[in-house]
Amino acid sequence: MEDTKIFDHHELRRTLRSVSSGLDHLLSAAPTTSISAMAAIRAIERLEYTLAAHFRYEEAERGFFAEVMSAAPERVSDLDKLRSEHPALSSQLQRLAEIARRPDLSVSDWCSLAADFEAFVRALQSHEHAEDALVADAMVTDEGGSG
Numbered sequence: 551m552e553d554t555k556i557f558d559h560h561e562l563r564r565t566l567r568s569v570s571s572g573l574d575h576l577l578s579a580a581p582t583t584s585i586s587a588m589a590a591i592r593a594i595e596r597l598e599y600t601l602a603a604h605f606r607y608e609e610a611e612r613g614f615f616a617e618v619m620s621a622a623p624e625r626v627s628d629l630d631k632l633r634s635e636h637p638a639l640s641s642q643l644q645r646l647a648e649i650a651r652r653p654d655l656s657v658s659d660w661c662s663l664a665a666d667f668e669a670f671v672r673a674l675q676s677h678e679h680a681e682d683a684l685v686a687d688a689m690v691t692d693e694g695g696s697g
């Protein structure tokens with residue numbers, strides 16, 4: 551039962567990627583009509599919701615971090631560092647959502663928002679890759695029975 555949690559992480563990340571790429575595509579067209587702006591706002595809000603659920607799952611008492619911690623307790627400082635990145639990533643996305651909801655955005659504002667969104671995706675991907683590396687290490691340690 552516990553083993554499935556590590557693999558659930560891939561499923562959650564797939565959702566994140568699909569929302570991210572849809573939003574990226576939408577924003578790259580610089581939505582200037584209220585309908586396309588609304589679609590961009592909804593996509594960002596959906597990503598906020600997905601990301602919050604993802605972080606809750608990782609931080610849960612028997613969630614992803616607890617799972618990795620039990621397999622590789624020596625990596626506690628790496629886990630703490632990753633956990634501490636969650637609030638900053640959430641705030642970054644929240645800020646983008648707040649900007650997107652402003653009623654009077656120009657084309658250049660949307661382009662700037664798209665650039666900021668790309669920076670957010672890079673930061674999130676780097677965070678996720680670090681988690682992947684940690685899982686790979688934890689599984690090797692677990693299976694190898696080293697220690």
Ligand SMILES: [Fe+2]
Nearest residue numbers: 608632677681
């Ligand atoms: Fe995370």
Ligand SMILES: [Fe+2]
Nearest residue numbers: 604608678681
């Ligand atoms: Fe994650």
